Amino acid sequence: MKTLLRRELGALWQNPWQLALVSYLPILAMLALWWLFSAALPRQLPVAMVDLDNSSLSRELGRHMAASPVVSPISFASLPQAQDAMNRAEVYALVVVPHGFSRELKTAAQPTVDVRYNGQFLLVGKLLAANLQQAIADAMKPLAYSKQLAQGANPHQAHINIAPIATQTTALFNRNNNYVGFLVPPVLIALWQLTAMLVFANALNRELESPARQEAIGLLPVLGAKLLCYAPLLMLQGLFIHGLLFGYLKLPVAASPLWLIPAMLALLLAVFLIVAVIFLLMQESARVVSFCTALFAPAFAFMGVTFPVHDMPAAAQYWRLLMPSSHYIDSHIALVSYGVSGMELLSKSLSFMPFLLLLLPIGLLARQGLKEVQS
Amino acid sequence: MTLLRLILEELKAIVADKAIAVTLFGGVLFYALLYPLPYLNQVPTEQALVVVDLDNTSLSRELIRHADASPKIRVARGAGSVTEAQHYIASGDFHGLLVIPAGFKRDLLLGKGATLSYGGDASYFLVYSALVEGLVTAGMDAAKSVQLLGMLSRGESFAGASLSLAPMHLNAVPAYNPGLGYTPYVVPGLFLLILHQTLLIGTGILGAGQWRKSGYWQQVSALELLMGRIAAFGLIYAALGAFYLGWCYHWYGVSVQAGLGDIAAFIVPFYVATAAAGVATSCLFIRRDMPTQVMLLASMPILFVSGFVWPLSLIPEPLVMAAQAIPAVPAIFGMLKLNQLGAGFDAVFSEWLMLWVLALVYLALAWWGLVVRRREVNSPITPKQA
Numbered sequence: 088m089k090t091l092l093r094r095e096l097g098a099l100w101q102n103p104w105q106l107a108l109v110s111y112l113p114i115l116a117m118l119a120l121w122w123l124f125s126a127a128l129p130r131q132l133p134v135a136m137v138d139l140d141n142s143s144l145s146r147e148l149g150r151h152m153a154a155s156p157v158v159s160p161i162s163f164a165s166l167p168q169a170q171d172a173m174n175r176a177e178v179y180a181l182v183v184v185p186h187g188f189s190r191e192l193k194t195a196a197q198p199t200v201d202v203r204y205n206g207q208f209l210l211v212g213k214l215l216a217a218n219l220q221q222a223i224a225d226a227m228k229p230l231a232y233s234k235q236l237a238q239g240a241n242p243h244q245a246h247i248n249i250a251p252i253a254t255q256t257t258a259l260f261n262r263n264n265n266y267v268g269f270l271v272p273p274v275l276i277a278l279w280q281l282t283a284m285l286v287f288a289n290a291l292n293r294e295l296e297s298p299a300r301q302e303a304i305g306l307l308p309v310l311g312a313k314l315l316c317y318a319p320l321l322m323l324q325g326l327f328i329h330g331l332l333f334g335y336l337k338l339p340v341a342a343s344p345l346w347l348i349p350a351m352l353a354l355l356l357a358v359f360l361i362v363a364v365i366f367l368l369m370q371e372s373a374r375v376v377s378f379c380t381a382l383f384a385p386a387f388a389f390m391g392v393t394f395p396v397h398d399m400p401a402a403a404q405y406w407r408l409l410m411p412s413s414h415y416i417d418s419h420i421a422l423v424s425y426g427v428s429g430m431e432l433l434s435k436s437l438s439f440m441p442f443l444l445l446l447l448p449i450g451l452l453a454r455q456g457l458k459e460v461q462s
Numbered sequence: 463m464t465l466l467r468l469i470l471e472e473l474k475a476i477v478a479d480k481a482i483a484v485t486l487f488g489g490v491l492f493y494a495l496l497y498p499l500p501y502l503n504q505v506p507t508e509q510a511l512v513v514v515d516l517d518n519t520s521l522s523r524e525l526i527r528h529a530d531a532s533p534k535i536r537v538a539r540g541a542g543s544v545t546e547a548q549h550y551i552a553s554g555d556f557h558g559l560l561v562i563p564a565g566f567k568r569d570l571l572l573g574k575g576a577t578l579s580y581g582g583d584a585s586y587f588l589v590y591s592a593l594v595e596g597l598v599t600a601g602m603d604a605a606k607s608v609q610l611l612g613m614l615s616r617g618e619s620f621a622g623a624s625l626s627l628a629p630m631h632l633n634a635v636p637a638y639n640p641g642l643g644y645t646p647y648v649v650p651g652l653f654l655l656i657l658h659q660t661l662l663i664g665t666g667i668l669g670a671g672q673w674r675k676s677g678y679w680q681q682v683s684a685l686e687l688l689m690g691r692i693a694a695f696g697l698i699y700a701a702l703g704a705f706y707l708g709w710c711y712h713w714y715g716v717s718v719q720a721g722l723g724d725i726a727a728f729i730v731p732f733y734v735a736t737a738a739a740g741v742a743t744s745c746l747f748i749r750r751d752m753p754t755q756v757m758l759l760a761s762m763p764i765l766f767v768s769g770f771v772w773p774l775s776l777i778p779e780p781l782v783m784a785a786q787a788i789p790a791v792p793a794i795f796g797m798l799k800l801n802q803l804g805a806g807f808d809a810v811f812s813e814w815l816m817l818w819v820l821a822l823v824y825l826a827l828a829w830w831g832l833v834v835r836r837r838e839v840n841s842p843i844t845p846k847q848a
Contacts, residue, residue, distance in 0.1 A: 399503065
């Protein structure tokens, strides 16, 4: 085994691409992705404001919108200009205050304020819709309040009459709706899984080139040596992710992230088993990489972080189970958000167990050895 | 060799190469099904909610029924205390919490006002926003009926009471993706990225596999080979593009606002720039399994920097600038404006121009790369790999 390990490390040293994959390249990609999302909270998003009324009340409305940290209103003189800006994706929403807004309010004719938000940019659109509605409702409160006073309610009573039920909304586990805390961990894990897949695929593919076939030792010890050689190196990258997230960025974490190590090891083992099966079946380097890529590239979508798992169709929920990263992210969120105990987390890691069934085809295929001639 | 003959040779080489065929035809078809699969149900509905009803009156039960009636919320179970409810949420099966305080009904009837507490699991943003939207609506409905009752009891007319509660009407409607579906949000950008990446990989594998061998690619000039290769891949991608942008968009309910002419005019420089970039990068590789690996690692950063998932105005300026060199980035944003937002061609003119500039730059690089590679073909020295 020692000779086999030395052989692997020697091969790694001579392959600049593989060396880059186990060291700086994924780290650079991870830092780039974090930098991309580093704004963390969407703010100052451009919104077109068309004030056709131009009264003190409509300007008050504009001030309330500008006060929201998410909204950055831009005045447009006419509706077509604003619509054009919306079509060009220069603004994400459009607010129209109609002619006679102020007069109608005073004569109790219930004017209509139009808000159009860009649903194509779902994330930004929804955020703006909620914030604009909140800002406009706030702007209207003084008016409703003075009406209540005019009707003879005392100031305290007037407040309660406007809003008899106060609400208090708490974002559990991710207090300030931080997108770094929400998106960056699964993105980095997905990238890590891709790296692990490529590293294993390259390591296995090298067996196709080496002129000395391993008839003497058999294929299984060779596979084992590859896992033993690369898993620790990949593990370091995984720990770098956690160091970045919890150490440097200080994302809140409810329990010790060290408990995630077993789940990370299980992910690496599962990825290795899948790649090994594909390698033994295909036995051609470009095809192995292409096939593994097809399998692992969409893993992020199936993690269920951006779109809830229980709203996925059944087929997607089954496919999800084939992806080691989905199993891992469940443990990750359970620990980071809910602070489950280490024992519970270990029992969650048992969901990786079915991947061990892949040892069966691996054992069978490995006994047949590699084909003599490769295409 | 005539250009037509060369294109035929290229097409034969593409189809005969199993790794390219897997990527181009298998991959593109497979991704068309697999990527949108999780999002087919479009919107998150019926999020499981835990209710802590400390009031237990007719009014609190009515509020719970209101919440349950919302399409976004399913009242999944009750809990005796907030701690108990938090325990349920930590199990991962429930994502929201509604606390109705003791004395809720009494306080409201006495005109003292009451406070409802909502909580949502913000580890999942769509779940959180669905829960909060549903709860806020339910809470507002309950508030309205309480206010109305109060005002009517004070002798106001029904019409007057409703008006003083809502002095204006707010008409908030989503534009462009009216159902706020997740598929129309993700698919347009994603599918263009898939076309971009597979085209780069296809041209990459073909080139990487040929540099050390001799064949038809030796019998033509570098310029001819470049033209022939772009034409061959262009033909294949015209079909794949029509399949994605036509049939798949229709199937997934993605809006198609632009006419065929505009789409064609916009996609031509995109394909030329991408294919040329593919040929240029293929000159960096001699191992056939390399292009897929490089492109795969680049996919996620390109997806997120193209401006439809995460707003461009929030992405650090240097990243946005650097990303313009990737044909997919101006193409995704331009096509989004053209086809999803329905802006005219003049709105995407700068992106269109950018794609032509990229096309010229990559064509020059590809030509240079081909010249260098072909000179090396018969030399036994292994060139440095990227």
